[in-house]
Amino acid sequence: MVKLILRHKRTLVKKLNNLSLKSTLKGLSDLVYRKRDTYEVLDETQYLKSFGIVKNKKGKYKAKDRALLEKAYERAWANRDFEINKFWTRAAYFWGFIVLIFGGLITLLTSEHNESTVNLRLDLYLVALGLIFSLAWYLVILGSKSWQENWEAHIDHLENFVSGPIYKTIHYKGKRFYSVSKINEILALLVIIMWLALFIQYYIQNFDFTMEITSIDIQASLTFVITVIFSFSLRFGYSLGRYKAKKSGFLNRWS
Numbered sequence: 001m002v003k004l005i006l007r008h009k010r011t012l013v014k015k016l017n018n019l020s021l022k023s024t025l026k027g028l029s030d031l032v033y034r035k036r037d038t039y040e041v042l043d044e045t046q047y048l049k050s051f052g053i054v055k056n057k058k059g060k061y062k063a064k065d066r067a068l069l070e071k072a073y074e075r076a077w078a079n080r081d082f083e084i085n086k087f088w089t090r091a092a093y094f095w096g097f098i099v100l101i102f103g104g105l106i107t108l109l110t111s112e113h114n115e116s117t118v119n120l121r122l123d124l125y126l127v128a129l130g131l132i133f134s135l136a137w138y139l140v141i142l143g144s145k146s147w148q149e150n151w152e153a154h155i156d157h158l159e160n161f162v163s164g165p166i167y168k169t170i171h172y173k174g175k176r177f178y179s180v181s182k183i184n185e186i187l188a189l190l191v192i193i194m195w196l197a198l199f200i201q202y203y204i205q206n207f208d209f210t211m212e213i214t215s216i217d218i219q220a221s222l223t224f225v226i227t228v229i230f231s232f233s234l235r236f237g238y239s240l241g242r243y244k245a246k247k248s249g250f251l252n253r254w255s
Helices: 002-032 044-049 066-110 115-119 122-161 180-206 218-236
Strands: 053-055 061-063
Touching: 044 053, 066 122, 066 180, 115 122, 122 180, 122 218, 180 218
Parallel strands: none
Antiparallel strands: 053 061
């Protein structure tokens, strides 16, 4: 009996260790590349019903729960305004850090006594940091824009039943429209290209690529690997949302 209990205990401990190892490996895998869950897109009837809008006998949509509809509509507007406000707050945050990093790099390179700091690879660290912050800024722009468009899509679908199509109706004067968020996207991409060029240039000018262990620069190699890992984590891993669908539309995250 005692042997049987001990055998079961060892089996349980082994399973728990395997489970812990699998969870750890999955966590490390998600850090660099996250597998997203696929959701079904809600059809128009399902979407509108969740906000108190149903079809009548004539097949037309009518607001059955006016209080729920108006509250959802007001919430969509408030969240949209919140995202726009935060868009500029986040932009100022990243601009501040990127300018500080670039200023530090210029100061370091133009200093009369920069030999010791260059030997410590501080210029490489600043370039790598600038590249990561610029990539993060670009992805934050895309994320902020996605959430803003999410709330605008809710407004577009609900406003006909509340205020009429005021938001989706625009007054065109024959002139071009410019997107503020897209202009910021282009600027962010330009900054990324600049930092990436500096990053590549540093390695080309300062190192001869070799496979000999004794000739490998540990600091520079680790900086390169860490920069690549963080970049993949930002673009494809931990920072990426978990949900996706086969076509565009509204998803129920709790379904």
